[in-house]
Amino acid sequence: MSTPGSVLHDERSDSASDPRVRVLLLGATSLIGRFLTQRLASAGLSTLAISRAPPCSPERDVAQKAAGVLGWAQGDLTAPDTLPELPPADAIISLSPIWLLPPALPKLLETGARRVIAFSSTSRVTKIRSPVGAERAVAERLADGEAQTLSLCAAAGVACTLLRPTLIYAEGHDQNVSRLAKLIRRFGVLPLSGGGEGLRQPVHADDLAWAALTLIDAPAAAGKIYALPGGETISYRAMVERVFESLGRTPRILTVPPPLWRLGLTLASPVLKGATSAMGERMAQDLTFDAGPAAADFGWAPRPFRPRF
Ligand SMILES: NC(=O)c1ccc[n+]([C@@H]2O[C@H](COP(=O)([O-])OP(=O)(O)OC[C@H]3O[C@@H](n4cnc5c(N)ncnc54)[C@H](OP(=O)(O)O)[C@@H]3O)[C@@H](O)[C@H]2O)c1
Numbered sequence: 001m002s003t004p005g006s007v008l009h010d011e012r013s014d015s016a017s018d019p020r021v022r023v024l025l026l027g028a029t030s031l032i033g034r035f036l037t038q039r040l041a042s043a044g045l046s047t048l049a050i051s052r053a054p055p056c057s058p059e060r061d062v063a064q065k066a067a068g069v070l071g072w073a074q075g076d077l078t079a080p081d082t083l084p085e086l087p088p089a090d091a092i093i094s095l096s097p098i099w100l101l102p103p104a105l106p107k108l109l110e111t112g113a114r115r116v117i118a119f120s121s122t123s124r125v126t127k128i129r130s131p132v133g134a135e136r137a138v139a140e141r142l143a144d145g146e147a148q149t150l151s152l153c154a155a156a157g158v159a160c161t162l163l164r165p166t167l168i169y170a171e172g173h174d175q176n177v178s179r180l181a182k183l184i185r186r187f188g189v190l191p192l193s194g195g196g197e198g199l200r201q202p203v204h205a206d207d208l209a210w211a212a213l214t215l216i217d218a219p220a221a222a223g224k225i226y227a228l229p230g231g232e233t234i235s236y237r238a239m240v241e242r243v244f245e246s247l248g249r250t251p252r253i254l255t256v257p258p259p260l261w262r263l264g265l266t267l268a269s270p271v272l273k274g275a276t277s278a279m280g281e282r283m284a285q286d287l288t289f290d291a292g293p294a295a296a297d298f299g300w301a302p303r304p305f306r307p308r309f
Contacts, residue, residue: 021087023047023216024108026077027095031170032119035209036095043213048087050075077104091115091216098162099145105152115222116153116160117215119208120146122227124164126287132278146225159222161215163208166229166289170205171309175274177202180243181309189252190244193261193280196237196253199288201229207302211294218298227289231302236283239305246307258284 023040027033028049040047048071075083077100089111094101098120105116124142127135146162153160169177184190211228215221234242237253244251256264261280269275294300 021046021048021071021089022091024086024089024092024111024113025049025095026093026101026104026108027119028072029053030095031168031174031205032095032208032212034170034173035206036093036212039209039213045213045216047071048073048089050077050083052076077101080104080107083107086111089113091117093212093216094118095212097141097145098149099141101145102148102152105149109152109156109158114158115216116149116158117212118149118160118162119212120162120164120225122164122166122229122287122289125289126282126285130278131281132276135276135278150223154223159219161218161221161223162225163211163215164225164227164289165203165208166201166227166287167203168205168208169202169307171307174205177239177243177307178309180240181247181307184244184247184249188249189254190240191254191256191261192237192240193256193283194258195255196235196240196283198236198282198284199233199286200236200239201231201233201288201291202239202305203228203230204303207231211298211300214298221297224293224297226294226297226300227291228294228300228302229289229291230305232304233288234305242305243307243309246309256280 022045025033025036025040025047028037029051037047037049050073052074073084077096080103083104086108090113092108092113092115094117098118101118120142124139124146127139128143130136130139149162150160167176168174172178180190207230208228240253241251258280262277265275265280266277269277291300
């Protein structure tokens, strides 16, 4: 059993002769991480994942072996002192909330990494004027995290790229599309606030994993922030209809007048994780971003929204 601060290596590691890893991966247990660990392994890039969970927990061990991850280290980014002694590394990929990165970055950069790719969110833009204080606070933390990450990297002469995905899904694992699927399976019908005409661009976690891997060797992307929307722009209602279709069901959508929706969500928010009264209003708002710069700079071409449950 390892202790906090220790680094494990699996039997495929050749670290006895060369401790250098290509990638330090923060947030390997995230939605994107489950795909990125596999892509890194397929690309033959040695990786050290950092997680708060003990590296030997059965769940992590299975994930580590399946993904071919080189090693798994225990550490909490909010307490950089708990991070283990890290081996020399080439790149840092951060899939954890970006506001956790700046406090840990000085220690992580001691590895000699010259490349940082960090995920933020389009919520940085869409929630900055939310009527809900908690949502504005998230947007502000994202904004601060982005600014500090860029500034620390610039001061260290490290090439940094920030990525802002839209709504992320991975069939059966996310809290967005998969949650809709779960509700549809359970109730057979889904309520929407008004017409649900606001535009969305759901993006698959595996496409984001592709972007992170591709960007390791994309020097033209250094110092830039990219929006990473999904491959299709559709209304919230059409998104829900697609989820019904993916479950082999005819869409059954209940149109709820927005004031009634607001009241319902306000009452339900203490028991419904992540639910806020602003969610209904957002169903009428377009939350769209331009994929053009990412397409031009590194070939971003995500899949259309056809989830398969
Ligand atoms: N979900 C979305 O729809 C969405 C949309 C836009 C952008 N994003 C961004 O995309 C990235 C991935 O999102 P996600 O939803 O896939 O993330 P997630 O499933 O919530 O995972 C968060 C990750 O951060 C790690 N983490 C959290 N606190 C930590 C700490 N104190 N120390 C070390 N690691 C910590 C967790 O690792 P352990 O638990 O193993 O420690 C976990 O792997 C995030 O930057 C998020 O802000 C998400």
